Amino acid sequence: MAQQINAPRRVQLSKDRVLRAAVALADDAGIESLSMRKLAEELGVVPMALYKHVANKEELLDGMIDVVVGEIDPPVPGTDWKTAVRQRILSARRALLHHPWASRVIESKKNPTPVVLEYMDSMIGMFRAGGFSVNLTHHVMHTIGSRVLGFTQELFNDSRTVDPEMQAIMLRELAGKYPYVMEIAGAASHEGESVVGPGCDDQFEFEFALDLLLDGFESLRHEESSETTRNR
Amino acid sequence: MAQQINAPRRVQLSKDRVLRAAVALADDAGIESLSMRKLAEELGVVPMALYKHVANKEELLDGMIDVVVGEIDPPVPGTDWKTAVRQRILSARRALLHHPWASRVIESKKNPTPVVLEYMDSMIGMFRAGGFSVNLTHHVMHTIGSRVLGFTQELFNDSRTVDPEMQAIMLRELAGKYPYVMEIAGAASHEGESVVGPGCDDQFEFEFALDLLLDGFESLRHEESSETTRNR
């Protein structure tokens, strides 16, 4: 009784609502436990209802990627290329840190979504506007984008899940087998409470790498400018 | 009749055989279609038989990683750190290129396997032996290991799967939306048969990035050496 006319009975689903719920679920339950069924339950709806808004799980994931990429700040105009690129990449990092599943999902897809493509395009544009030739921009994008060890790993990123006593024992064990790893782990946490883990300032490391690359790009650009052949 | 005594009836399973079969299956059917059931079938065995050799799928994947990492050449002694690191990383890249699923699997695990740890350790050792301080080595490992855009993407890596006519139409469409992407794609394939894709020399790009980083590391090391405080 007193039921609203023209207002949908429940809250009404929509692609947007589905995507937001999916992102939220992935954020705090982990991407591996995001299923159509759980997502539906979260939305108070039967699993198949989702399929009226997304074609399949693939498309759901695409949409989730776009939500995350949409959180990256647009480029700020009126600065030199270097600080503009720097700010943009740090903004991208912030977005991806808030959604730890996102990088893996993006990488696992074989084609970029239009939103990702647009992000790439505008990033390329920043280098071009900064005076980089097409070719140099091409190389620079590869440098920025590719991991250079075959792989990365935050070592010991689970430090909180095991008891400290056990950890100390394992530590001595490991120190024998991987002396160099321990040496770095030790140095990184010289002041930290635990022997391992929290002593490494991820943000610092990220910016260290970023600036190293940007400085490298800058000198390449200068070399290029002082040659006869520009562009192409 | 004439049955061998002391020789197992079929070929006899073993952890090693299971892992090799799994790697082979992932290599040519894709990691997403590697299931315990299919793997078992490949080995002419019932699914549950696998569980006598690996505890669960997680452990199977760990073992597969170790197989791949085991294909990376050991460091060659007697050269300067720079060429040694270079060769080692290129060897790692070769291994990972042969098993395209490997990087994603490695990244998706939250703890490195011992084999991966050992690889890291020996890589760190190469920098230390080359005169890098603990701290600088730490930063340098981060630089090498972390992708610096939130993500990477070989754009257009599916060029072969759609017909060229369609592709040309889409291309004109895309050129309007992502001019910079097209500019680079065009430049990369100035001589190539297709407008897109094969013109980009991945290997060149990889080495470009690698050398940019290594040169950067080198000058950092020189700066460091000419300071008062060494090490720690």
Add this chain to the structure above:
DNA sequence: AGTGTAGGTGTACGGCGTACACTTGTCAAG
């Protein structure tokens, strides 16, 4: 009042990882 349609439902199917109870083949000890 009648009807088309968008959005939500219910049922069902095949595939997945794996727990658990079982058979079978091998070999050492009696």
Add this chain to the structure above:
DNA sequence: CTTGACAAGTGTACGCCGTACACCTACACT
């Protein structure tokens, strides 16, 4: 030669997954 322990392989079953397909239902518009 028998026995029986043990490792290796089997069979069945359960609960999860993505999703095809037929259905219902409520509103928008004629």
